[in-house]
Amino acid sequence: MLRVLILNGPNLDVLGTREPQFYGDRSFEDYLVELRAAYPHVAFTYVQSNAEGVLVERLRAASADHDAVVLNAAGYSHTSVALRDSIMVVQLPVVEVHISNIHDREDFRHRTLTGAVCEGVVTGFGLDGYRLAVDHLLRRVRA
Numbered sequence: 001m002l003r004v005l006i007l008n009g010p011n012l013d014v015l016g017t018r019e020p021q022f023y024g025d026r027s028f029e030d031y032l033v034e035l036r037a038a039y040p041h042v043a044f045t046y047v048q049s050n051a052e053g054v055l056v057e058r059l060r061a062a063s064a065d066h067d068a069v070v071l072n073a074a075g076y077s078h079t080s081v082a083l084r085d086s087i088m089v090v091q092l093p094v095v096e097v098h099i100s101n102i103h104d105r106e107d108f109r110h111r112t113l114t115g116a117v118c119e120g121v122v123t124g125f126g127l128d129g130y131r132l133a134v135d136h137l138l139r140r141v142r143a
Helices: 028-038 052-065 074-078 081-090 128-142
Strands: 002-008 042-048 068-072 094-098 120-123
Touching: 002 052, 002 128, 028 042, 028 128, 042 052, 052 068, 052 081, 068 081, 068 128, 094 128, 120 128
Parallel strands: 002 042, 002 068, 068 094, 094 120
Antiparallel strands: none
């Protein structure tokens, strides 16, 4: 069974109410029920934190009990050297997800520090980006 850590960063705990024009009107917890049902053979662990240090610690610990990581570091994607370095240290496949299309937003969102060291970046497909990341990881880890 593939073990996937989904790690969500700041303000993703208010999905469904925060800027629905960018992020939709569903909470991540509601979506996670759907994701788990679609992939019964995947063991998902979900962690959300608004604190950069918590995200770094959880990412660093992931190699002990997970096979792969889906990371939506949110605003930290654009600013966090610490998360970037942690992705490089963890030695697990990591796929970065952005719910909104970061290239259709403010200029400062067009570049991510973390995406450059991930296997890939999924952006602009709403919550479905998590499914796309899991599909990739299933193929990658089983290969």
